[in-house]
Amino acid sequence: MGRQTRTRRATDQRQYAVEAEWTETDLALMAELKRAESRLPDDAPRALLSVRLSVLTDDTTSPVRQELDLRMLARERGYRVAGVASDLNVSATKVPPWKRKELGDWLNNRVPEFDVLLFWKLDRFVRRLADLSTMIDWCLRYGKNLVSKNDSIDLTTTAGKIMVTIIGGIAEIEAANTSTRVASLWAYTKTQSDWLVGKPAYGYETAQNEDGRVVLVIDRNAHRVLHWCRNAALRAKPASTRRMVKVLVRSGQCGPGLSVATLLRRLRNPATMGYRVEEDKNGGVRRSKIVLGSDAKPIQVADPIFTEEEFQSLQDALDRRGKNQPTRHPAGATKFLGVLICHDCGTNMVVHKTRVSGRFYAYLRCQKCRSGGLGAPNPEDVYSKLVEDVLRVLGDEQVMTREYRQGAEARKEQQRLEESISYYMTGLEPAGRFTTTRFAKEQAEKTLDALIKQLETIEPDSTKDRWVAVRNGKTFRARWQEGGMEAMADDLLRVGVKCKIERTKVKGVRAPHVRMKLMIPRDVRERLVLKEDNFTEAF
Incomplete structure (x- = not known):
């Protein structure tokens, strides 16, 4: 039986490029929208545009249409576009908003940079009622609003909150039906000798x-x-x-x-x-x-x-x-993986176990040096020395937690003081309301001085939405004593601390001499700040 040319391989993947989807008409409209945006006042609300698609095809234009529609909505409402979070080939059923590559970065790290989150339609944003509920709680906590192009959603009103919940329930039902159809298709496919759907196995x-x-x-x-x-x-x-x-x-x-x-x-x-x-x-x-x-x-x-x-x-x-390989440890054979690196080739040091005459021996080896370089025996001794060095350098550092502070109250107080100061200054001008008597003038001047002093006490940063680092009353020594090596390894990997392992051959001795060099980033204090996960199940 003859066969035609191959159509698709298991490893074939087409990378989507947004630029390839823009036509000259689209670009002209984009330029017009940006010109309109440039005329907005400096204090205009800032909008983040969320663009998402589950499946991309060669004829896909939806991401462009979504972005342009959202930019036109921002123009209508007087929003300044702070950025575009584009997550393509991402399922809203499987991946919630805070775990998507681009939108998740905005939600977890760039909260102060926008005020409103715009999306084309609710099912482009979420498809699970639990995810929607979490996002509503998050928006209320951080003072953000959700706005949809094609749904009546506005978290600033009670009716809007009820509507978004109803629409989210319908979207979840639709997603469940889709999931049932897909599961049924796969169950049927497994019973057939014909190839209906799926990625072929290697070969x-x-x-x-x-x-x-x-x-x-x-x-x-x-x-x-x-x-x-x-x-x-x-x-x-x-x-x-x-x-x-x-x-x-x-x-x-x-x-x-x-x-x-x-x-x-x-x-x-x-x-x-x-x-x-x-x-x-x-x-x-x-x-x-x-x-x-x-x-x-x-x-x-x-x-x-x-x-x-x-x-x-x-x-x-x-x-x-x-059969000669030892049983794998559930947590991995190597502790501080990604922290311990080879002095010569710069790759990760990993534990290799061998069995000789019924006994297991463990060595730390690298990945690029010939034969793994000189094996460093007794990995536990290396771990202990690393823990000792880290505690000496970072153990007394205070544990700081990142918290979000809104500037709405400070901005409101600043505006009130500025309006009051303007009121009294106008009244103290010649022929003003406070210049009719000496007593009224003196009282107005005292009140004006008091208002100016109150205005001077307001820190400029306090009027902005921002992240602040707050102490939790514990040192990292205490944190690591409670959590053990696993907690220390997670923190060191997160911060970017490395430890170079240098092995030197000693004449007449089987085991090499091991020298360790701890490498601490200059901005380690800023990196050590713990970032609270706002999307845990408890939240």
Whole structure:
């Protein structure tokens, strides 16, 4: 049976470029809207535009339409556009607003920069009632407003709050129905020998046969890679999976992002026998298992890359090498991963465990030095020395928490004082209301002086929405004593603290001399400030 040219590979992904979607008419309208915005007063409310799409196609123009419509809405309401949060190929059902790449950054870190959040339609913003409720609470807490182009939403009124809840409930019902349809489609697909939907497993790609149906065909390059790996694993002196990865990357057969774990998943995937499979998570280990049909036999969806005998012999070879590996620790074998780095190559130091004569030995090794460089034995000693150095340098620093302060009250008080001062100054002018008698003039002057002093006490920053750092009465030493090494490792990684590990060969001694150099960023105090998560389940 003849087959036409390949239509799509498992790894094919088209990156969306917003610039490619703008026409000359769109750009002309954008220029007109920006000119109108430039004429707004300096104190005009600032609007953040939220643009979102779940699926992008070659003919997509919706992101452009959403942004232009929102800019026109901002012009109508007298808003100044503070920025555009564009999240494309993002599902509102799966990803709430505060976890999206661009909008999440605005909501978590750039709150003082906008006053109103504009979106095209509520289902472009959220599709879960719980997410909507969280966003309403967040807006009320931070003094923000939600405005929709195509829905009657305004959090400044009680009716608006009720309306947004009703619309959000309808959007959640629609999303649930969509989820049910998709789940039903996948359940049906798993029982069919035809390829209906989904991403093919490594080794296969989609094509159209003579009847126009989509079928799976073998990717010739991946076929060569998989069989080469099997032959390398079955040699008298088998190659390690790490060695296979290096050879495949250097030869250009696989991309530079190929990892040992990824290659093992490909080699252990029963889909290479042409069977339909589904993901099976067992104890955190990702594997694929065969789907059986109504006749209790595997469902064949493509020609096999490996026969059952070839596949089983490959699994036996991988199992023989895997038996010498120690059990993985749920929290990871390496503590302070990302903090400890190699002095020579700059890559992360990781723990390698080996077993000799029934005993396990652990070493800290890097990733780019030849053979991992000189192994630093006794990782626990390295951890203890790192903890000691960090406590000496940063242990007495005060724990500061970032809090949001609104300037609305201060701005209101400042405006009241300025209006009162203007009132008394006008009254003290010649022929003013306070110049009729000496007593009235003296009293007015005293009141004016008092108002000016009150105005001078108002800090300029207090009239702005801003983040402030507040002490919580605890030092980092106490924080780390309560949370242990895990809490310290999280803070050091967040702050950007690094520790270089230098290993030097000592003549006549098996273990190298280990020297550690702690590297602290200059702005460490600013980085140490804890940022409260405003979107936790408790909130």
